Amino acid sequence: MKSWKDVLIQPQTTILETMKIIDATTMQFAAVVDSNMFLLGTVTDGDIRRGILKGLSLDSTISNVMNTSPICELNGKKSFYYKKRMRERKLKQLPLVSNDNLLKNIVFSDELELTIKKTNKVVLMVGGLGTRLRPLTDTIPKPMLNVGNKPIVETIIESFKAYGFTNFVLSVNYKKEMIMDYFQDGAHLGVNIEYIEESERLGTAGALSLLSDKPSEPFFVMNGDLLTKINFEQLLDFHNETNSSATICVREYEYQIPYGVIETDNHQLLSIVEKPVHKSFVNAGIYILNPTALEYIPNGDFFDMPELYKKLLHEQKKVSAFPLREYWLDIGRLDDYEKANTDFGKSFGFGEIKDE
Known part of the structure; x- marks a missing residue:
């Protein structure tokens, strides 16, 4: 201190x-x-x-x-x-x-010595096919690919544990046995792990309909192919402070139009801006939901998280955006995977993570 x-x-x-x-x-x-x-x-x-x-x-x-x-x-x-x-x-x-x-x-x-016990569940979506990372994912599910010296999803679990979150649910499908055999009940990592087993792919929100023990407090949902240094405690605080039904993490994304952009008024030329850079917020694949949000997820149908957020907005529920300013990488392609291994040592050099 x-x-x-x-x-x-x-x-x-x-x-x-x-x-x-x-x-x-x-x-x-x-x-x-x-x-x-x-x-x-x-x-x-x-x-x-x-x-x-x-x-x-x-x-x-x-x-x-x-x-x-x-x-x-x-x-x-x-x-x-x-x-x-x-x-x-x-x-x-x-x-x-x-x-x-x-x-x-x-x-x-x-x-x-005020210890705040964090009992919030963390649902990790680790059932994807990882087609863009083939041939690496032909024999191993994407979340189990090693970055540094451990699987991607193990680093995610350690990141949450560092902030006191120890209750995990892994939603599995593709080559699920490899994930379940490796993590088992999570005891060797000092956490509790349960599983959602999708017999068919239900999407990042649809899988939540299979939760046997419905959360009684806000819970995290995160894609299992992300590396980030986000402070998950700050994210939960933000969600609670804003009294939101749901919170979505967003990342600022810049893109440049490779041409001169023309502004006109009918036939009259007003301006020419050469190769302008635009900024937008994009979905970062990390969410917090209140338990009531589960009521808007259909049973047994493919339903992705963006569709759930659209539905919540349509129902005029309070939905907030949490801007990420920390390290974040979506490991979706081979060059992303190579970058993750390059970044790991300096960004994710975990020491001993102490239990609260």
């Missing part, structure tokens, strides 16, 4: 600089103060992502996204008081201020 003063920033600090501080300190939080230590606001990872979705530039000042009315407590009380208040409000950090709102300290939940 670093000093709480490491997360202090000025209101003119840019969003990009704040992101670096939040990531470097691992506290997922920053406090905005003036030169006299007057508390102006606080910033979480979720605040930043919401600002990005609104189109704010990373060069914008943090004052554009900070929470100007954060929950605070007066400094100088006993630790058990702060512990109780944080538990009641499910806070991970609590600024302590003087009577005139000068920041005196920041208490973090792990300093008070």
Whole structure:
């Protein structure tokens, strides 16, 4: 744990600089103060992502996204008081201020030994054919291809475990025996693993209709061919804070039109823009669903996750987008697989992952 003063920033600090501080300190939080230590606001990872979705530039000042009315407590009380208040409000950090709102300290939940048990299920879709990776997938299912020294899906499981998520459901189909023999009940990895066995392919959402034990709280769904350094705890927090029925992770994608783009008004030429670059958000294959979303999935029919989200939108359910800014790679083609092996050492050099 670093000093709480490491997360202090000025209101003119840019969003990009704040992101670096939040990531470097691992506290997922920053406090905005003036030169006299007057508390102006606080910033979480979720605040930043919401600002990005609104189109704010990373060069914008943090004052554009900070929470100007954060929950605070007066400094100088006993630790058990702060512990109780944080538990009641499910806070991970609590600024302590003087009577005139000068920041005196920041208490973090792990300093008070507040262990938040994460029982949320993680459903991994690992039943695909992996046709674009043939001939590699002729004899082995794509999620079992080694990246570094372990199968892709094992790295995914370790990534979730690092944030305290240990309850997994693997949806299997193609060469399912290889996956089930390798992972079994997950005990050797320190997790719990159950299986959905698709007799026929039902799609990334349709397979959820086979869940025997329906989740009672928000749960993750993720494609089994992705490598990412996303903070899954932050993703769950974002989903809960926005009171969403469903959350979809999105990735910014740039593409360049290889021609000069013409704008006209009837016959009159208005402008020529040479080879413009366009940016869009695309589906990143990582989702969180509330249990009620399962009611919109048909039984026994092929049904992909984008179709479920369209249905939720049609029913006017609240659906949120969580922008990824971390490392992310979809291992869909042979060149992606080669890149994954190149990236693995520097991006996924897991040490010992401790149980909570």
